[in-house]
Every structure is written in C-alpha cells, then in structure tokens.
Amino acid sequence: MISVALAGKPNAGKSTFYAAATTADPEVANYPFTTIEPNRGVSYARTECPCLARDRRCDSENCHDGTRYVPIELIDVAGLVPGAHEGRGLGNQFLDELTDADAILHVVDAAGATDAEGEPVGVGEHDPLEDLQFIETEMDRWLASILERNWESLVRGARSPEFAIDEALTELLTGVGATPGDVARILRELSYPDDPAAWTDKNRRALATALRERTKPIVVVANKIDAADEADIQRLWEAADIVVPASAESELALRRGAEAGHIEYDPGDATVEVGEVSDDQRAGLARIGELLDRWGGTGVQRAIDAVVYNVLDRITVYPVRDATAWTDGDGRMLPDAELLSAGATPVDLAYAIHSEIGDGYLSAVDARTGREIGEDHELGEGDVVRIVSTAS
Numbered sequence: 001m002i003s004v005a006l007a008g009k010p011n012a013g014k015s016t017f018y019a020a021a022t023t024a025d026p027e028v029a030n031y032p033f034t035t036i037e038p039n040r041g042v043s044y045a046r047t048e049c050p051c052l053a054r055d056r057r058c059d060s061e062n063c064h065d066g067t068r069y070v071p072i073e074l075i076d077v078a079g080l081v082p083g084a085h086e087g088r089g090l091g092n093q094f095l096d097e098l099t100d101a102d103a104i105l106h107v108v109d110a111a112g113a114t115d116a117e118g119e120p121v122g123v124g125e126h127d128p129l130e131d132l133q134f135i136e137t138e139m140d141r142w143l144a145s146i147l148e149r150n151w152e153s154l155v156r157g158a159r160s161p162e163f164a165i166d167e168a169l170t171e172l173l174t175g176v177g178a179t180p181g182d183v184a185r186i187l188r189e190l191s192y193p194d195d196p197a198a199w200t201d202k203n204r205r206a207l208a209t210a211l212r213e214r215t216k217p218i219v220v221v222a223n224k225i226d227a228a229d230e231a232d233i234q235r236l237w238e239a240a241d242i243v244v245p246a247s248a249e250s251e252l253a254l255r256r257g258a259e260a261g262h263i264e265y266d267p268g269d270a271t272v273e274v275g276e277v278s279d280d281q282r283a284g285l286a287r288i289g290e291l292l293d294r295w296g297g298t299g300v301q302r303a304i305d306a307v308v309y310n311v312l313d314r315i316t317v318y319p320v321r322d323a324t325a326w327t328d329g330d331g332r333m334l335p336d337a338e339l340l341s342a343g344a345t346p347v348d349l350a351y352a353i354h355s356e357i358g359d360g361y362l363s364a365v366d367a368r369t370g371r372e373i374g375e376d377h378e379l380g381e382g383d384v385v386r387i388v389s390t391a392s
C-alpha cells in the first residue's frame with residue numbers, strides 16, 4: 001500500500017489532518033509535542049469509479065455513488081523543529097518511522113499563529129514562509145545519520161575481494177525505502193570514492209540529499225486557511241513546488257458531521273448538504289460553506305490526491321474475474337482497486353494482486369472493450385482488467 005507521512009513543526013495541525021483523513025481519533029491540542037508516539041491509519045485517495053460507465057453502481061464499500069476511495073496508509077509523527085538533528089525538540093529519531101513512506105505531506109501553519117517551535121503566538125505574528133525550508137534540512141540530516149550508523153559495516157565489507165561499492169550502497173539504500181531503480185539514478189548523478197573508508201561526511205550528506213529528493217517527495221499543506229491571511233497563502237504558494245491550501249479543522253468538522261448524520265458530505269466534496277442541526281452548528285457550517293466556495297473544498301482530500309496522482313504518478317486499475325460483469329469470484333462488482341505506477345502493464349497488475357498470480361501470468365483482457373491486451377500494454381487510469389493466470 002502507498003504510504004504517506006505527515007511531517008512539520010509542532011502544532012501545525014498534523015494530527016488534526018490525520019484525524020480528518022482517517023477514522024482515527026488522535027489527541028489534538030494547542031501546544032507543541034502533543035503527538036509523541038506515531039499514529040498509523042488508513043486514508044483514501046479519491047477518484048472516479050468505473051461503475052459510472054455502467055447502468056448500476058458497484059458493490060465496493062469504498063464507492064460512494066461513483067466516487068471511489070482507494071486505500072493508502074497515512075502516518076502522523078511527532079513535530080519537528082529546526083535543529084532536531086542536533087537533538088532539539090524531540091530530536092529526529094522518530095523520523096525512522098518515515099523510512100517506508102513514499103511521500104511527505106509537510107503541514108505548515110499558514111495562519112502564522114505558532115512560532116518556529118510550535119508555541120502559540122498571535123495570528124499572523126509568525127511568518128509561515130520561514131517554516132518551509134527546515135524540513136528538508138532535517139530530513140537530509142536524518143538520512144545522513146542512518147547512513148553513518150551503517151557505514152562501519154560497509155567499511156568492513158570492503159575488505160572482501162568481491163566488494164563493489166554500488167552493490168553495497170544499493171543494499172544500504174533499499175533498506176531505507178529506495179527501489180533499486182531509485183538507487184541506480186542516484187548513483188549516476190553523484191561522484192564518490194570507491195572505498196567506503198575514503199568517504200567524507202560531505203559525501204554522505206550529498207547522498208542523503210539525493211536520496212531524500214528521489215524517495216521522499218514533498219507536498220506542502222498550507223493549513224489553517226480558515227484563520228490565515230490570503231496574502232500569506234499566496235506567498236506560500238509561490239515559494240514551493242506543490243502547495244495545497246487546506247483547513248484540516250474544517251474537514252474534521254465535516255467528517256464528524258457526516259458520521260453523525262447531520263450533513264451529507266463525501267470527503268473532497270466542494271459542497272455540503274445540511275440536515276437537522278442546531279443554530280450554532282448551522283452558523284459553523286455556514287462558515288465552512290464559505291471556505292468551500294472560496295477554495296473548492298477543504299484541501300485535505302486534494303492534498304492526498306495530489307500526492308498519489310500527481311507526485312507519485314499513480315493510476316487506479318480494477319482487477320476483475322469476469323470481464324463482462326466486472327465481478328470477482330463471488331459476484332461482487334469492482335471489489336478491488338490497485339494503485340499502480342504510471343506505465344504499469346497487466347503483468348505489473350498481476351504481481352500487485354499476488355506474486356503467485358504474477359508468476360502464473362498467462363494473458364489479460366481489457367474489460368471495458370472485451371479485447372485481449374498484450375503483456376506490455378500500458379494500463380491507464382480507471383482500467384478494468386481480467387488477468388488470466390495459472391494461479392487463479
């Protein structure tokens with residue numbers, strides 16, 4: 001499963017985002033370091049379900065009238081402060097939890113109501129732009145420290161006549177979440193000594209930076225837009241590659257309201273239908289309604305979708321047993337969705353379902369057209385595919 005981690009300074013709203021994007025209920029409070037132990041839960045990317053092309057909606061509980069939610073893992077960790085690599089705040093050891101994260105959502109307090117350490121200050125007293133850069137430095141130092149911890153074994157390994165630096169680095173870097181393809185690209189871009197004993201801290205830091213850039217892409221969540229100055233949101237937007245304005249608190253209120261049956265709202269919607277509520281609730285929902293009109297949503301779902309579909313460049317593919325009815329062996333329509341890398345083939349889909357299905361791969365059918373497709377055919381978003389395998 002794709003894994004996305006929330007990172008950022010304390011008090012920026014990571015746990016609020018996490019609570020809004022999962023069904024979990026972590027502690028949220030207006031002081032730094034509320035979260036110490038990481039939270040891991042299931043969240044969802046939103047897309048259109050292929051059942052929209054059919055005359056009835058599918059049977060998946062993750063499909064809400066044609067809006068499909070595809071599971072991913074979301075991780076909420078402790079707040080990070082500038083200088084964490086030197087042990088400031090809670091340090092950065094807890095970042096080890098992010099080893100298997102495919103991407104980072106950097107939650108920034110766009111309202112500027114907390115200082116660099118996450119202590120509350122008056123709204124607008126802290127410039128959120130100052131919070132953008134440090135996370136990269138801290139993550140680079142964290143990765144560099146993992147490399148340092150493991151360096152001794154590389155130096156020892158180099159005594160063997162079979163030692164090859166590229167192989168040793170591949171083993172080391174795949175252990176911290178890089179794929180062999182990532183490593184090959186990283187090593188091509190860098191120059192470094194063949195002998196591990198000759199590496200300097202500078203070499204290791206350059207490797208850590210390249211590793212972070214390739215394996216931990218960052219999307220900035222400009223959070224607390226309900227309280228932020230629009231000019232600040234604009235400045236944040238211009239200062240980073242991908243910035244999604246968001247109000248985690250508004251999203252949380254909407255999801256709780258929907259759970260309680262007070263409103264009709266699907267995560268990522270740009271409108272809410274309000275049912276029977278108190279006057280107070282109505283006033284609160286009216287404020288959130290204005291925010292939805294202004295921003296086209298609360299931004300929480302959009303941030304996750306930006307990571308999955310834009311940054312990680314995934315496509316959603318639906319494996320089925322029956323290419324006509326689009327059902328599994330139990331007659332359930334479109335029960336599963338797989339997030340595959342763009343360019344994935346039917347063979348990749350087979351392996352994503354199960355390694356034995358992949359090993360026994362025979363052929364595949366595009367269930368939208370009913371035609372057989374070749375094993376190197378490039379799949380696309382929303383494809384429905386029947387895999388024929390000796391294992392199924």
Ligand SMILES: Nc1nc2c(ncn2[C@@H]2O[C@H](COP(=O)(O)OP(=O)(O)OP(=O)(O)O)[C@@H](O)[C@H]2O)c(=O)[nH]1
Pocket residue numbers: 009010011012013014015016017027028029030031032033034035036077078079080223224225226227246247248249250
């Ligand atoms: N106005 C506003 N406040 C928010 C929003 N999101 C979170 N907050 C508030 O910000 C404060 C911190 O929220 P948390 O979710 O605990 O922040 P955190 O980043 O997890 O903090 P640590 O665990 O201490 O690192 C709480 O008072 C939240 O209610 C938002 O979208 N708008």
Ligand SMILES: [Mg+2]
Pocket residue numbers: 014015016027034035077078
């Ligand atoms: Mg927290």
